[in-house]
Amino acid sequence: ATSPSRRYTITLLPGDGIGPEVISVAKNALQLAGSLEGIEFGFKEMPVGGAALDLTGVPLPEETLSAAKKSDAVLLGAIGGYKWDNNEKHLKPETGLLQLRAGLKVFANLRPASVLSQLVDASTLKKEVAEGVDLMVVRELTGGIYFGKPRGFGSNENGEEIGFNTEVYATYEIDRIARIAFETAQKRRGKLCSVDKANVLEASMLWRKRVMAIASEYPDVELSHMYVDNAAMQLVRNPKQFDTIVTNNIFGDILSDEASMITGSIGMLPSASLGEAGPGLFEPIHGSAPDIAGQDKANPLATVLSAAMLLKYGLGEEKAAQRIETAVLDTLNRGFRTGDIYSESEGNKLVGCKEMGKELVKSIDPVV
Ligand code: ATP
Ligand code: MG
Secondary structure: OOOOOEEEEEEEEEEOOOHHHHHHHHHHHHHHHHHHOOEEEEEEEOOOOHHHHHHHOOOOOHHHHHHHHHOOEEEEEEOOOHHHOOOOOOOOHHHHHHHHHHHOOOOEEEEEEEOOHHHHHHOOOOHHHHOOOEEEEEEEOOOHHHOOOOOEEEEOOOOOEEEEOOOOOOHHHHHHHHHHHHHHHHHOOOEEEEEEOOOOOHHHHHHHHHHHHHHOOOOOOEEEEEEHHHHHHHHHHOHHHOOEEEEOHHHHHHHHHHHHHHHOOHHHOEEEEEOOOOOEEEEEOOOOOOOOOOOOOOOOHHHHHHHHHHHHHHOOOHHHHHHHHHHHHHHHHOOEEOHHHOOOOOOOEEOOHHHHHHHHHHHHOOOO
């Protein structure tokens, strides 16, 4: 049964490059899947990243952050591009993303990587290795070396320029991400692998100690530990051994990009960033793809699947989320492929971003 009174405000942050193209498709999918479940959306579009730099001089205007904070969930496209790479003032568009994550206090980044049977040929790994991979990387998002102080530029004793950063983790930061990871593992296959570099780094030694302490609260989850270099290797050697992986900010950044290659396309992978309260931030894991921006070549499905995560993890609207996930599979089953996931095989049709969006809409509601 559907109740007609559910209304949510969604902040849309298209950003740069292919961001606006993929957000437009995801917005339509949200609107349609929502309407079929009696959900009404109010969308508010705001500038972020390079687009915001050009408009306002900063990558995250105050109005954008306050709109995001007031809404029920935030859907982001992508940030950055060649245009701002040599910014004189060192004001990088990407700073806007870091500020947004910090402003929304989203400390847990959930990145699923599953090899869909329809796309097993797109995997960079052998079919036997890739088939059936279904893992989730839980990445700590607001701490670690990307935020640690001191940081900056300076000079060493020889007067040579240096750049430096600091890896810092406090107990409470590790405990809260560990709990989210254990709970995620509980909802999946009950296996959690914590990835660190505890043989070398003090921040990792504390990480391992705290994860082991929190484990006592989750006796039903099977916990293992792995060094990050080994994890990077195991991910390509035998990715099926993993269910849920929990790791720090920088290792998670790298390992989830690696996991994305296993699945065959960075254009298929969504993410959810969650905090303790307040709106979640949902975004594809890919970047702004400036090489194909504005050419109607982008795969919108990562953003569409991010919208499904928004419904599921952000709003608790599982049925509407399911409609979108099913429609993505149906569109793939009907052979529609953007360039990044295209392989020459019977029934496959190469399409652009807009046409993919149209086919997706047909899959969500064949009547439209
Ligand atoms: P950024 O710094 O913003 O992360 P990047 O170039 O490092 O940019 P991506 O933007 O993710 O990384 O792009 C990496 C490659 O994957 C590019 O060749 C890009 O064209 C491709 N790519 C990324 N996203 C998509 C997508 N949605 N559809 C098709 N191709 C994509
Ligand atoms: Mg990148």
